[in-house]
Amino acid sequence: MYKCSLERMTDKIKTFSKYGDAGHGGITRYSLSPEAIMARKEFEKRMKAIGAIIEVDDVANMYATLPGSDPTAKRIVMGSHCDSVKNGGNYDGILGVMSAMEVLETVYAEKIPHKHPLTAMIWTNEEGSLYPPAMMCSGIVCYDYLPEDIRGKFKYEDMLASKSILDSSKTFGMALDASGYKGDKKYRLSRDKYLYMFETHIEQGPILEDNNKEIGVVDCVLGMFNYRIKFYGQTTHAGTFPMPKRKDAFFAASKALCYLHEEIDKLGYPELVYTTGEVVCHPDVHTCVPDFFEFSFDSRHEKPEVLDKVLKIVKSLEDKNWCGCTCKVEKAWNRDTVYWDKKLVSYVKEAAEEAGVSHQYIHSGAGHDAQFCAYVIPTTMIFVQSKDGLSHCEPEYSKPEHCTDGATVMLNAVLKADKEST
């Protein structure tokens, strides 16, 4: 039973929080931005200091590897991403990188024997905040193994051509060329060289905190679907058009949203979540009745049959008249539930038990690079308690003690995996 260092972990949290500090306790650290480059250099410096070999693949995914006792053994890799959303926090993504670093630093400091090379890694552009889509570079690397409908989103050329949301004259490919971190395709994570993947991440929800558990033993990433729900009305002048003749697309959407909540809540699945986070209003002028309103609809649950019931309700919107407006429901994308490797999940659970870290099984509602990786090699995840369940915002917080215990659990799970094939 080895333990990671609270002191070292706390120092890493403090250090990485500087790179992109947005002045209110959080960070804005877009992928390949100057701030993200600083974080990469810090990673490189600390990993080189313990003798790790640094490799960078052609989409800037970084791999720092401590050799094991068997030069022919495949690598066990841990990691996550170091980019953030706009005004994000100091834990989402980077905690998985820091935990992987902490595992390697502990292995080095304690001279822990291991057969397999151990790799700490940074995935490029997980958030997709500046260059969509999210999980871009795990999508590229795992491309050949992904289900066809997911894969379509991650064509290499399309990814290089992805435009900056701040400046459409800039592409991800240009940022990659300018970053100094465009390496060689031969270093990509692959079945040939890599055995297992572990990703530690903050929970991003309140379940562990509510249940007073430090660590989540993650068993799957929830299946989900994403639709766009569109309402078509007629724009007219705010002052001149009698109410009964109006076809107000925003009012139509509001009524439909209330209807969705009522009907879906009647299904009675406490673990079901659904979110309408993005809207479009046209012409979006205070003196005009909106002729178009659109909102996104994202729903997640482990069981496909539950998602099917939700989708049926969503699709039924098309059959109704919404204040004179018509409704179109369009699929954006969906994914099935991705179950983590059962053996690796059991290693995590055993490691938590042996380390005396309070824990429980949990699903991941959010998507992570690990879920694409799972199509390539056996993969699992570890969650660390999030204060108030908040993430993607500046108040995002996890206690350094919990972060350290998360690294300890990952370390010991990795060592179980390392021994297994001895």
Place this chain on the structure above:
Amino acid sequence: MYKCSLERMTDKIKTFSKYGDAGHGGITRYSLSPEAIMARKEFEKRMKAIGAIIEVDDVANMYATLPGSDPTAKRIVMGSHCDSVKNGGNYDGILGVMSAMEVLETVYAEKIPHKHPLTAMIWTNEEGSLYPPAMMCSGIVCYDYLPEDIRGKFKYEDMLASKSILDSSKTFGMALDASGYKGDKKYRLSRDKYLYMFETHIEQGPILEDNNKEIGVVDCVLGMFNYRIKFYGQTTHAGTFPMPKRKDAFFAASKALCYLHEEIDKLGYPELVYTTGEVVCHPDVHTCVPDFFEFSFDSRHEKPEVLDKVLKIVKSLEDKNWCGCTCKVEKAWNRDTVYWDKKLVSYVKEAAEEAGVSHQYIHSGAGHDAQFCAYVIPTTMIFVQSKDGLSHCEPEYSKPEHCTDGATVMLNAVLKADKEST
């Protein structure tokens, strides 16, 4: 009883529709844009052709004047604006300019005797589509006479500094300097030189069409108030946060909007209109629960006591819990009902009767330059039937016959005003 020319009016409609033609039957003609300059040159050319004297004031308002028989008499002015909204139609604003031109052209062609000089004018930047606010240059010219709370929006320096919504490095002042139409302040419409103002405009609503009337004898511009209704929740990740703990600001706003419709409709005022045309959603990402949602609330009615009842309902939103979100109701601005000059209104009605043009009394729900003018000199408006009540969009349409009859009514009303003080 004089009649305007259908042929001449039809030719003007065709000609002006070219300046800013957006390819789908409508125009985009922002104030002082190259397209608007073409429209101004057309106005200038046609007015010079009948011997009118062209004057331009310091904010590019253009005045074309036919002298009358009494060199000491004040001018009677007619006009509207030649700018449009994005993808607007061929009638809003420009119809009032073309009608004023048509009146002068008829007076010239028919050699109609008149004592007062007759002026056709173009107000600059009525829509405020590129450089807000709307009614900018009537606001500037009428500044000294406006009620204090309205006036505050139209400070000369602020107007010059107004930034282009397309390019924040450009200001209205820069556009004015570059236009070649920055004239002299001494030419501004004033009480000293101007006696009465008439503005012809499309109705922008379906009332005249529904009642089968060509022309509206406008009696007032409706009073209105404009509020911003804001909802504050908590953003969380779409996949990780249980539904009962969410504070979804978009859902809160939707519930509140449905509540507003229910409660306001219960008041039972058929002439009351209210519009929620503009929204803000934050962070506006499909994987995040919105922590902020805002919509505009614009309500219009002739009677202040009716608007007070509506406002009471709107303000009551603050006292309720909206799905865990708080609500703030903030006043943007309001205005009282502006009644047109009773004598001028009666001239319009008599002129319509004598010309045998079908007509009815009507309120203006929309704001117009004339309403600021009304604080300076006696003013009134004439409405022309709008097909399907549509405006601020490409299908906007009024029959050339109705447009010509509108000009005929304005001509004969102006001649009544001209005679009155003989």
